[in-house]
Amino acid sequence: MARHSLSNDQWECIKDLFPERKATGRPPTDARVAFNGILWILRTGSPWRDLPEEFGHWRTIYGLFDKWNGDGTLDAILDRLRTAHIDGEVIDNDLWCIDGSVTRAHRCAGGGGKKGIRTNQLTMR
Structure with missing residues (x-):
């Protein structure tokens, strides 16, 4: 099993959250392979165009991601997997840790500018 699968x-x-295959028409992309491709993109943070060919064409996988995100399928998948992990006692439902660390930056890094007002000597005459 691959790390992202x-x-x-x-x-x-x-698997029952995905629509059944139709008997006629073009054969659809395998839902498991497509979902693993979506997980690969979300896990790696890569652009859609860099999706490996083993998952299918990137436009197809992005189209399924957009469709499943829009109709609530991805939310249902997340809820079901989270519930399975909590029921399987993989996740302790009583203990949740939040990282409260703070990274400071200079004021100018946030767009606040430096102290004092810079003046152009030519415009001040």
Whole structure:
């Protein structure tokens, strides 16, 4: 199993959320392969055009991502996988940790500018 792919148990948990294959027309992209491609993009942060060919054409996978995101399929998948992990006691539902660290930057890094007003000597005469 690839690092970014669903395990067989995870796939069994969510496979009924995807539409059934139609008997006629062009054969659709395998939902498991397409979903693994979406996970690869989300995990790596790569552009869609850099999706490896093993997942299919990037436009097809992006189209499915957009469709599933719009109709709520991805939310249902996330809820079901989260519930399975909590019920399987993989995630402790009582303990949640939040990183509260702060990274400071100079005021000018946030667009605040430097102290004082810079003046152009030519315009001040």
